Amino acid sequence: MVLPINNDHQRFRKIVKGKIRDDLRKFLTRGELIGREGKKYISIPVSGIDSPHFRYGDNNDGGVGKGDGQPGDTVGQPGDQGPGGEQEGKHILEVDISLDELADILGEDLQLPRIQPKGKHSITSERDRYTGIRQTGPESLRHFKRTFRRALRRQIMTGQYNPDRPKIYFERRDKIYRSWKTVLSPQSNAVIIYMMDVSGSMGDEQKELVRLEAFWIDAWLRRNYQGIESRYIVHDVRAGEVDRETFFHIREDGGTRISSAYKLAHEVISRAYSPSEWNVYLFHFSDGDNSSESDSRECCSLLTEQLVPALNMFGYCQVASAYGSGNFINVLHEHMAKEEAVITSRVNTKDDIYDSLKTFFTPGR
Amino acid sequence: MNKPLSKAIAEQVEIIAEHARREGLDFYPTIFEMLTAEQMSEFAAYGGFPKRYPHWRFGMSFEKLRKQHKYGLGKIYEMVINNNPCYAYLLNDNLLVDHKTVIAHVYGHCDFFKNNYWFSQTNRRMMDEMANHATRIRRFSERHGLERVERYIDTILSLENLIDPHSVFMRRDHEDALPGQAISKDPSAPTRYPAKSYMDRYINPPDQMSSERAENKDRQAKAQVSFPSSPVRDILLFLIQNAPLEDWEADILAMIREEAYYFAPQGQTKIMNEGWASYWHSTIMTNYVLQDHEVVDYCDHHSGTLATSPGQLNPYKLGIELLRDIEFRWNTGRYGPEFDACEDMEARRHWGKEKAPKHRVVGQDSPGRRKIYEVRALYNDVNFLDEYLTPEFVDQQKLYHYRQDPQTGRMVVVNRDFETIKRQMLFMLTNHAQPFLYVLDGNYRNRGELYLGHRHTGADLEIKYAVATLKELHRIWKRPVHLHARIDDDHILFSYDGEQSTQQHIDENIDKPSHMV
Incomplete structure (x- = not known):
């Protein structure tokens, strides 16, 4: 039954999404959303949805409470209340919204085109789903409840059932088994490989920027692909693959040799992600302070010859740092200008994330 | 269904x-x-x-x-x-x-x-009425667009509390003067008391009559200049009658006002x-x-409903305890001058104990029951507490007054003083904890601007909300709107002219409205 409230509820959701869209820049810079990653829904505090009223401020004279206590004792928070209470809550509303919806809002607001997966719709995955029942099958798939019911029915009908000593025996004809159907679903897979420079010049502030940017990249790509994997690579002069947790918290210092990471990325791709089956996304975050000119040149040749042909996109994101030249982005501009799949952006503060995301995903690859 | x-x-x-x-x-x-x-x-x-x-x-x-x-x-x-x-x-x-x-x-x-009594004027066919409102507003949405109607309702809802819950019990002069109603009386006639003809010049002395007539004329002349003729608390009605609204807008405003009046006694x-x-x-x-076998579940849920958490009064609990207290007091005769004058605590404690009913009371079979039946017929929360809250009750219920400690920001118990607690409770309940606002001038500075005033009863208005609400009001009135409010003992005039909000300190240079709060 469709409840009449559904229309009003839809309207409300629409207004909430509008609010989130209005404040999207603010949300893009909020670190606390990220902590909830992995859950399907996240709660977003949305303010200013209720209509304003003429009302009293909070500067009044306290209130009246009930219970023990001497003057000067602390009273419990007025927020928590008994079940009988009917006080109006705070004026900030927490709204549950799914990550997909959030990504849609992001896409709409940044006017991002939906990503067209490379022509691989033919890839299908097989999954078994238990949808029906049948009379034969392995004992491990016996549907106990149905079998029991049939046996019970049979015994009652034949008069064998004794309510005082209810013992139910299964016969072969009682037995019911689960049966499955194989579902084929077209799938476009994608892998995101994040690489980060963890040399001494990358501080906590820079890493926070990377974290935020990576979260939103993740959200958007996840919206566009059914199956997505993430790999994480950190590097200073050497590169190594790490898990997500380490990626964002590792502390290293030392110099920078970017080519090391690119080599490792190439290795990872050729080992596990054949370009004919996978949409591969490579993102590199660095402060752009590479150790030598020659290494930068090596990076460029690695990119053109090995990486770019296998990729949907290579995104290079340079965060501002107090140290170093930050020259790598210029090198890329110089040598990779004609490569469409290479996109660069600079993120100096949290506010730049918005534009950076827009730069990365506007081509729609 | x-x-x-x-x-x-x-x-x-x-x-x-x-x-x-x-x-x-x-x-x-x-x-x-x-x-x-x-x-x-x-x-x-x-x-x-x-x-x-x-x-x-x-x-x-x-x-x-x-x-x-x-x-x-x-x-x-x-x-x-x-x-x-x-x-x-x-x-x-x-x-x-x-x-x-x-x-x-x-x-x-x-x-x-x-x-x-406070429900006596509510519409007992509200179920139908609400459904009618729904149909009418749906029809308006179809004709004028959902978004437009919804936006308009948003505006009205932010003004929804600007009604006068007592007005349903009064006749007001602007209601008498609804268009189409002829005013038959001589408007400046002085008050005449009925009298036999030979007594008339003593009961209604002629010189008194003529001076009163002159006074009335004077007042009317003034009233004609000032609009409205006296401060108006039912601001929604004032808007229906005077704001430049399209028919459908006025209709929606009237419907929402009606609903607000319907819900008002429940708040009271x-x-x-x-x-x-x-x-x-x-x-x-x-x-x-x-x-x-149901006792445990019953007790659990009953006590859950009546549970009070610190810092918040539970109306269920307060109400039932106070009613029981009244029943007890009237059963034992603990009221009236004799009891009030008694200062012997011991005597007070045992007052009338022998009179308390020994058997289970059914219906109105005891003075206490008769009293609470009377209370339920005549009172609302404000005069209920004003009249029946006693120091003994406050003590017994362990009520206290709390406020925010300015140093720590935490809520702390201030004291258990009866007068303070009672004042605080009455303040929280007066006007359903809504501020009192009046239309003081509907033609401010002779430019058709609207001037509202806040009657300060102890707490300031929330500035952020007031400014936002003024903007909503402007959507209805369509000419500049002003609000006179006291903030931190300072008189401030908040204004919105359709483009920008301003705040200024009220001094000699600011034009005065027709009325003051």
Whole structure:
């Protein structure tokens, strides 16, 4: 039954999404959303949805409470209340919204085109789903409840059932088994490989920027692909693959040799992600302070010859740092200008994330 | 739409109604319906009515309620509509003992709706009326566009509290002067008292008459310049009559004003109404219908409903305790000058104990019961507490006054002083905790601008909200709007002229409105 409230509820959701869209820049810079990653829904505090009223401020004279206590004792928070209470809550509303919806809002607001997966719709995955029942099958798939019911029915009908000593025996004809159907679903897979420079010049502030940017990249790509994997690579002069947790918290210092990471990325791709089956996304975050000119040149040749042909996109994101030249982005501009799949952006503060995301995903690859 | 009540519950409804009648409750016919949790959230979002006009606000409360229920943070046990017949809803996943409690509770509410004076002017066909409003507003949405109508309703809803809950009990001069109504009286006629002709010049002395006539003329001349002729508290009505609205806009405004008036007495009698209903569910359950095996569940849920958390008063608890206190005091004769004058604490403590009824009281069979029946008919929360809150009661209930400690920012107990507590409680209840606002001038500076004033009763207005609400008001009035408010002992004039909001300190240079608060 469709409840009449559904229309009003839809309207409300629409207004909430509008609010989130209005404040999207603010949300893009909020670190606390990220902590909830992995859950399907996240709660977003949305303010200013209720209509304003003429009302009293909070500067009044306290209130009246009930219970023990001497003057000067602390009273419990007025927020928590008994079940009988009917006080109006705070004026900030927490709204549950799914990550997909959030990504849609992001896409709409940044006017991002939906990503067209490379022509691989033919890839299908097989999954078994238990949808029906049948009379034969392995004992491990016996549907106990149905079998029991049939046996019970049979015994009652034949008069064998004794309510005082209810013992139910299964016969072969009682037995019911689960049966499955194989579902084929077209799938476009994608892998995101994040690489980060963890040399001494990358501080906590820079890493926070990377974290935020990576979260939103993740959200958007996840919206566009059914199956997505993430790999994480950190590097200073050497590169190594790490898990997500380490990626964002590792502390290293030392110099920078970017080519090391690119080599490792190439290795990872050729080992596990054949370009004919996978949409591969490579993102590199660095402060752009590479150790030598020659290494930068090596990076460029690695990119053109090995990486770019296998990729949907290579995104290079340079965060501002107090140290170093930050020259790598210029090198890329110089040598990779004609490569469409290479996109660069600079993120100096949290506010730049918005534009950076827009730069990365506007081509729609 | 809903399944009929199960036989067991229908039976209980009959039995409990019978007990309620025997106890003297007098209610409209009451129709119970069984709802699922989802439906309950829906009905609650609509304020209990099955049909309301389309608006996202209902969707918002629906989401909140549904979430609350889902996470087990709050369950709506009962809902009852002031209507003839009364409608009440039961939640289908409750235990039978809960249903019984709710049914008894509902009869308490129904009796209160029917007999409390403050409800006497409410529309008892509100169910139909709400459905009519819904249809009309839907029709407007189809004609003028959903978004436009919804935006307009947003505006009205932010002004919804600008009504005068007492006005339904009065005749006001602007109502007398509705267009089309001829004013037959001589407007400046002095007050004449009826008298025999030979006594007339003593009872209505001619020189007094002529001076009064002159005075009246003078006042009228002034009133003609000032508009409105006196400060208006029913600002919504003032807007309906005077704002440049299209017909559909005026119609919606009138409908929402009507709904606000319908809900007002429920806000005015929250403590009494819940107290009364709890008093009766407790009496009926414990005296008649509770079965042995249900006692634990009943006690658990009853005490849950009446639980008080620190820093917040539970109207159910306060109401039932105060009613019981009144019943006890009137049973033992602890009222009147003799008792008040008695200063011997020991004597007060044992006052009239021998008079207390020794047997179970049914209906109005004791002075205490007669008194609380009288209280439920005549009082609202404000005068209920004003009249019946006693130092003994405050002490017994362990009430205290708390406020924020400016140093630590925490809420701390200040004291247990009776006067302070009472003043604080009355302040929280006066005008349903809404600020008093008046139209002071509808033609401010002779430019058709609207000038509102806030009557300061101890607390300042929230500035941010006031400024935002003024903007909404401007959408209706369409000429500059002003609000005179006292903030930190300073008189400030907030204005919005359609483009920008300004605030200025009120001094000699600012034009005066027709009236002052």
